[in-house]
Amino acid sequence: MAPSDKTGQDRAVPDLDPLGDPFLRTRFALPTRPGTFLRRARLAEHLDRSRTTPLVMVSGPAGAGKTLLVADWVAGLAPPVAWLTLDAAIQGPGMFWAHLLQALRAGGVQLPADIGFPADGSRVDTALLTRLAAHLGSGGRSxxxxxxxxxxAGADLSEQLAFVLHHARPGLRLVLVARTEPLLPLHRYRAAGEMTEIRGAELAFSPDEARELLGLHGLHLTAEAARALVERTRGWAAGLRLCALAAQQSPDPELYLKEFEAGHSAIADFLLAEVLSRQTPESQDLLLRVSVLERFCADLANELTGRSDAALLLVGLHRENAFVEDLGHAWYRLHPLFREILRVHLRERCPGLEQELHRRAARWLRRFGALPEMLAHGAAAQDWENTARALVDDLAIGQLFTGLRSHDLTELFAGMEPATTSAATELVRAARDLARHDLDRGLAHLRHAEEQLAADDHGQAAARLSHALLEALAARLSGSPTRAEKAVRAAREVLPEVPERLLDHHPEVPALLLTHVGSTWVWAGRFDEARAALAEVAGNSGGAPTAVPRQESLGHLALIDYLEGRPGRAERNAFAALTELDRFGLREPSGSGLGRLVLAAVAVERGELRRAQELIDQTPRAAPQDPVTAAGRSIAVARLLLARGRARAAAAVAEEALPTDVGSRWARSQAALVTSAAHLAEGRPDKAAEVLRDMADDQPACAVGAARAHLAAGNPLEALRMLDTIGAAEHVGPAVRVRATLLRAQAAHRKGDGATARRLVAEALRGARRDRLRQPFREAGPWVEPLLKAPPLQQLAAGWLLPGAATPDPAAELAPVLVEPLSGRERDVLTRLAQLMPTEEIAEDLCVSVNTVKTHIKSVYRKLAVNRRHDAVRRARELDLL
Known part of the structure; x- marks a missing residue:
């Protein structure tokens, strides 16, 4: 719209506005900055760069600090500087231009009388605007x-202002401070590079700026507390200042700032008055109702309001900077403090409505497939039946065990009423109890769920597969292969009925099922079947959702390797288990840690007793989630005690953790091996042999243990007979064979056959060197030490078993060489990698960023010529860097 062509009568006296009222000088005065005002250099520098642009726009929500920022900046500019604060009284073009002319005069601009003055508050003539633009454009100073x-200001004023700004250049620089974008042709200024903008995101305080601001109020926060406050306030200036003023009255300001209730505070008074009350009744109702949502779109808002115009209302609220943030793709969210305040206001204004809004939101979200948000709203509405059914029907019950949403889902259903009974609610209760390792309660709920499913004629394939998954977990916790086989049969029967999209969306379900079944078969000693199931899980990458089952499967595979006497392969699988969760930033599940326990047992085999103790200490002390893990802990602790010469304590650990009636033969054999070794240490070889008598026939390690006892008792022929039984046994690794070979060497040594003894010790050294198995030689006794120290055996033992160097053996493996030395910081990172610390903890421990740690790790890998954490640690140990 062009400026009006109608002519208004000029006034000779500009001390009164067109309505005849005196001008209020406060409208033209530069706002005073308070003593606690913080001048932020980054924003001032941004404004300083605007000297070449005719238009500057600073926009943001109420209380964002716009006015004080601009007032502080223009106070340092060369005059003339004019200031006009608009308010509700300045209505109509005549009133606006009269005040603008008066602002120019108050700012020191000499305006000639022929420019004129509006006589009518509702209009202004074209000639006045033309003369004003011409005068400003021809002046010497900008x-x-x-x-x-x-x-x-209204739309017609913006057009008139655009006219003056365009024709007054370069004599006019216009600075607009507003909550919304003005109706000027901003696209033209942006395209021409003639506009400087500061918007709400840039106005937000950073954590460092917030700390500095609060310091001006006498409050000194930690960096963590400042970050938390900025996250909650989104760096909103008024919120920070009001928080600071309130915290000054608190005996513990930092605690107040962490826990204050925004709904009953000065912040609430500010937002309700400055933001909510300025909206139309329709927009106020929409804001109150969507306050129950973390995020929302127009359709969801319509669902909650019963209206159909939410899209227009939301666009307007966002444009007005009414604390409605645009997330993109037509989704929005409220500023967290504003949302918190609105929810309190909703409860006070409309008691009982909040629960109904949650119910409506849950229904809408369920229809559109937003399950996580639907579950949260369903629980808030206490609609347990539909909420549990949604979780089960979506096959999402496995997420209770994956570490991604486990805690959230457990907390979500913590308030589920016991009176709510259905197959879905019973399955959720069973999952919750089994996740806490409460087997009895979990089994009771599983029985109830099974009864409900049997009485239901609607199929419910997802519910039946969820039931099979929980049955497999119950089998694992109870060590029952019969229950595991039943779960596998049930899963196979129902899998063809489950929609493929659900299985594709939830790869954790089959992975968890195979892991639970594999663990049960490990407990039963069915190692071949267990290895097949666990290897399938470990070899299929499903990303973060399957990280926990992969970690647990790798840990169980490591245990099988250890039990079969393959410490090197056990170590590789155990390291892979520990790094699996680290890749996705997940924490180890409570009661887990089998991989770390296997590493401890391997460390004992290598004589690294301090490292073994550290690994055991790092293992979560919560109750193990299954008997396999419990047995793994018992093995590691008992073996460590034996290696330290505490035989009686080792036997006590084994007997307490693995009583004789335990259902796993290998677990019983491990306890028997420890007990037998304890008897030997205390001079009772006959008792040592008796303990292993029933297990030596099918357990190679027990046969070696029994042979050791018979040899100590003076029965070498029986000892050799026992050793002959393991010659053709399958799955016998170097740890078992090295011990068997040393016993044969000891028998030959006692007979005086030194040549055979030396040959067999050499064979044992070659078998032990790759895996650095030192403990078997320490267990062998003093007879072997002179042989090891004499040539040619000394050459085989030097460097890894005996200290000192030896003449290189052409057939021996070349030790790795570190071409480029590690820096001090890289050594710090490497030490913490060896301690199995996650990347985030290393960063926190070293007071550096996570990205810096990742850079150091890459450098360590490059210098050690490896690609993975456990390879780096192993290479570092070979190079004596750890």
Whole structure:
């Protein structure tokens, strides 16, 4: 719209506005900055760069600090500088231009009388605007004009202002301060590079700025507390200042800032008055109702309001900077403090409505497939039946065990009423109890769920597969292969009925099922079947959702390797298990840690007793989630005690953790091996042999243990007979064979056959060197030490078993060489990698960023010529860097 062609009568006296009222000087005065005002250099520098642009726009929500920022900046500019604060009284073009002319005069701009003055508050003539633009454009000095609260100006004023700005250049620089974008042709200024903008995101305080601001109020926060406060306030200036003022009255300011209730505070008074009350009744109702949502779109808002125009209302609220944030793709969210305050206001204004809104939101979200948000709203509405059914029907019950949403889901259903009974609610209760390792309660709920499913004629394939998954977990916790086989049969029967999209979306379900079944078969000693199931899980990458079952499967595979006497392969699988969760930033599940326990047992085999103790200490002390893990802990602790010469304590650990009636033969054999070794240490070889008598026939390690006892008792022929039984046994690794070979060497040594003894010790050294198995030689006794120290055996033992160097053996493996030395910081990172610390903990421990740690790790890998954590640690140990 072009400026009006109608002519208004000029007034000779400009001390009164067109309505005849005196001008209020406060409208033209530069706002005073308080003593606690923080001048932020980054924003001031941004504004300083605007000297070449005719238009500057500073926009943001109420209380964002716009006015004080601009007032502080223009106070340092060369005059003339004019300031006008608009308010509700300045209505109509005549009133606006009269005040603008008066602002220019108050700012030191000499305006000639022939420019004129509006006589009518409702209009202004074209000639006045033309003369004003011509005068400003022909002046010697550029005028800076600030219009504060410009969002109060109308569309016709913006067109008139654009006309003057365009024709007054370069004599006018216009600075607009507003909550909303003005109706000027901003696209033209942006395209021409003639506009400087500071918007709400840039106005937000950073954590460092927030700390500095609060310091001006006498409050000194830690960096963590400042980050938390900025996260909650989104760096909103008024919120920070109001928080600071309130915290000054608190005996513990930092605690107050962490826990204050925004719904009953000065912040609430500010937002309700400055934001909510300025909206139309329709927008107020929409804001109150969507306050129950973390995020929302127009359709969801319509569902909650019963209206159909939410899209227009939301666009308007966002444009007005009414604390409605645009997330993109037509989704929005409320500023967290504003949302918190609105929810309190909703409860007070409309008691009982909040639960109904949650119910409506849950129904809408369920229809559109937003399960996580649907579950949260269903629980808030206490609609347990539909909420549990949604979790089960979506096959999402496995997420209770994956570490991604486990805690959230457990907390979500913590308040589920016991009176709610259905197959879905019973399955959720069973999952919750089994996740806490409460087997008895979990089994009771599984029985109830099974009864409900049997009585239901609607199929419910997802529910039946969920039931099979939980049955497999119950089998694992109870060590029952019969229950595991039943779960596998049930899963195979129902899998063809489950929609493929659900299985594709939830790869954790089959992975967890195979892991639970594999663990049960490990407990039963069915190692071949267990290895097949666990290897399938470990070899299929499903990303973060399957990280926990992969970690647990790798840990169980490591245990099988250890039990079969393959410490090197056990170590590789155990390291892979530990790094699996680290890749996705997940924490180890409570009661887990089998991989770390296997590493401890391997460390004992290598004589690294301090490292073994550290690994055991790092293992979570919560109750193990299954008997396999419990047995793994018992093995590691008992073996460590034996290696330290505490035989009686080792036997006590084995007997307490693995009583004689335990259902796993290998677990019983491990306890028997420890007990037998304890008897030997205390001089009772006959008892040592008796303990292993029933297990030596099918357990190679027990046969070696029994042979050791018979040899100590003076029965070498029986000892050799026992050793002959393992010759053709399958799955016998170097740890078992090295011990068997040393016993044969000891028997030959006692007979005086030194040549055979030396040959067999050499064979044992070659078998032990790759895996650095030192403990078997320490267990062998003093007879072997002179042989090891004499050539040629000394050459085989030097460097890894005996200290000192030896003449290189052409057939021996070349030790790795570190071409480029590690820096001090890289050594710090490497030490913590060896301690199995996650990347985030290393960063926190070293007071550096996570990205810096990742850079150091890459450098360590490059210098050690490896690609993975456990390879780096192994290579570092070979190079004596650890």
């Amino acid at each position: 005028v800076t004009l600030v219009l504060d609260d410009y969002d109060r």
